[in-house]
Amino acid sequence: MSQSRPWQLGAAWTLFGAFVTAQVLGSLLWSVVALASWLLLWRLRKANFFRRLWNPPFWIATGIIVLLSGFFLGPRDLTIAGIGVSSSGIRAGAEMLLRAVFVFSIALVLSDALNAEGLERLQRRIGFPHFWMALRGAMEMLPALRNRAGKEFSADSGARRLPRRGVLLRWMKEAVRIAEGEFESAHLPFRRPVVLAVSGTRNSGKTTYLTQLNSALKGVGVRTGGITQPATVLGGTKVRYDVLELGTGKRKTLAERKSGSQNGYDFSQDAFRWSGEMIASAAKGCEVLFVDELGLLEAQGLGHLPNLVLAAEENRAPIWIAAVRKECLQGVGEGLPFLVVPVAVWNTPPAHLAESIARHLESLRNR
Amino acid sequence: MTALPGKRRFWAYAASFGALWGAFEALLGVFLHALQVPFTGLMLASLGCLILAAQRRVAPWAGISLMTGLIAGFCRAITPSTALLGPLIGIVTEALLVELAFLLLGRGMLGAVFGGFLAALWSISQGLVVKVILYGAPVVELAVSMAEKLLGWVGLTVSSGIWAVATLFGLIGLVGAVAGGLGSRMGRSLVRYREELMASRGDSP
Numbered sequence: 001m002s003q004s005r006p007w008q009l010g011a012a013w014t015l016f017g018a019f020v021t022a023q024v025l026g027s028l029l030w031s032v033v034a035l036a037s038w039l040l041l042w043r044l045r046k047a048n049f050f051r052r053l054w055n056p057p058f059w060i061a062t063g064i065i066v067l068l069s070g071f072f073l074g075p076r077d078l079t080i081a082g083i084g085v086s087s088s089g090i091r092a093g094a095e096m097l098l099r100a101v102f103v104f105s106i107a108l109v110l111s112d113a114l115n116a117e118g119l120e121r122l123q124r125r126i127g128f129p130h131f132w133m134a135l136r137g138a139m140e141m142l143p144a145l146r147n148r149a150g151k152e153f154s155a156d157s158g159a160r161r162l163p164r165r166g167v168l169l170r171w172m173k174e175a176v177r178i179a180e181g182e183f184e185s186a187h188l189p190f191r192r193p194v195v196l197a198v199s200g201t202r203n204s205g206k207t208t209y210l211t212q213l214n215s216a217l218k219g220v221g222v223r224t225g226g227i228t229q230p231a232t233v234l235g236g237t238k239v240r241y242d243v244l245e246l247g248t249g250k251r252k253t254l255a256e257r258k259s260g261s262q263n264g265y266d267f268s269q270d271a272f273r274w275s276g277e278m279i280a281s282a283a284k285g286c287e288v289l290f291v292d293e294l295g296l297l298e299a300q301g302l303g304h305l306p307n308l309v310l311a312a313e314e315n316r317a318p319i320w321i322a323a324v325r326k327e328c329l330q331g332v333g334e335g336l337p338f339l340v341v342p343v344a345v346w347n348t349p350p351a352h353l354a355e356s357i358a359r360h361l362e363s364l365r366n367r
Numbered sequence: 368m369t370a371l372p373g374k375r376r377f378w379a380y381a382a383s384f385g386a387l388w389g390a391f392e393a394l395l396g397v398f399l400h401a402l403q404v405p406f407t408g409l410m411l412a413s414l415g416c417l418i419l420a421a422q423r424r425v426a427p428w429a430g431i432s433l434m435t436g437l438i439a440g441f442c443r444a445i446t447p448s449t450a451l452l453g454p455l456i457g458i459v460t461e462a463l464l465v466e467l468a469f470l471l472l473g474r475g476m477l478g479a480v481f482g483g484f485l486a487a488l489w490s491i492s493q494g495l496v497v498k499v500i501l502y503g504a505p506v507v508e509l510a511v512s513m514a515e516k517l518l519g520w521v522g523l524t525v526s527s528g529i530w531a532v533a534t535l536f537g538l539i540g541l542v543g544a545v546a547g548g549l550g551s552r553m554g555r556s557l558v559r560y561r562e563e564l565m566a567s568r569g570d571s572p
Contacts, residue, residue, distance in 0.1 A: 138382040138389065141383065
């Protein structure tokens, strides 16, 4: 909706009053004048306003009502084309027509205002913060709920069916679960996280920084989880990468150096699957999720990237911290469906960053 | 994990059930309206009552049905569709009627059935009310005059016509009442589910 100019707003209110007064006084002529001015004013504000007024079902229904008024309301004191009609009925019909166009145009204007921007303006004007917070939460849930509901309505055969009682109960249980669980920590479901990308060149100390940051966050009471990928170095060469789950300390071998293999390493698909499960689990239960070593594979949409996209569907962790190879930052950022913020952390001691993150999470909880 | 404080829990339930109702309205409403399925409004109103009645069992706070309806209405209104204002008014009025029924008759089965009855009646009356707002009082005069003529042509009296309309309204109200009652029953399952959920987390409800 375009921004109102003060004179337009004043003119709109004046014409609104003029039309209502003319209708109350029963002046057909002044009703026509006020309505025409009202419509022209809105046409000045919205180029497509007259086109939007063209709604065939509305005009057909209104035409029929005007015609019927001539036949059924009042005595038939006029003859038009040999048919007896009522002059008072036609007049009543004309008044109904004017009023209908007026109300219909108001509905169009209000419908235009019913968008996210309009709701935000309304929120600023009337206050009532809890309601708007709840509405924002509901709207964040809506796309995922609609997608899931769409799948529920499709039977295996592909034929569409209406929701059954069992489906409805399952959905309402989901609503109870969301209400009891998600709002407690102000982690709305399906919230898109902000990804802080700790980026640097090979062997610049990204994994070490992540490990220190994880310890510092735990120290200030933040729930963390996710994976790091410590390397085994032999003779100055990294010969093996493990996946280390931060919560339990469990690890699996992810890649071993092998000449002639993809990127010089032989990758274990089993370890990728396992790390996907660990990431998804951490995304559901932690406040900060760590992912290490996003590089060439992820920039091509492979490696951990599909796991991250999958985990994002039911994510409740507001912050993800990822170590990203500097030259792969753009590719990884394009592959993830949310904001990736590169952070220059090398001069920030992990303890300081941990305190900032803890303060941010606290403010999220108190919202 | 501890239980939510009262106010946050109120809004959490309003948001989650409002989103659920809004999602059904957006998906089913647009789909059924596009197919011109008869009594779409009644079906959606009954579904809404069912959700509100079930919610009231598990979240028994005054005002929650109305707030859930407001949230569902706004969720529906921002869905891309030709009709925006009508569904919003419809959903909010249904929620208001259900809320009034619960306030008058309590959050049990009786309130749910009466709320469903009122909301279903509103779903078919909304079209008539909108016509009166759109065209003004003369449209009522016109409808009465036409009905009298029509009844005269088919040889029926005005009182029999009134009975026919009352029977139709009664049947429609009955559909809503059944949905409300069913919702209230399903609400008991939700209460049990919540208790299990709390027990598994070691919380008190």
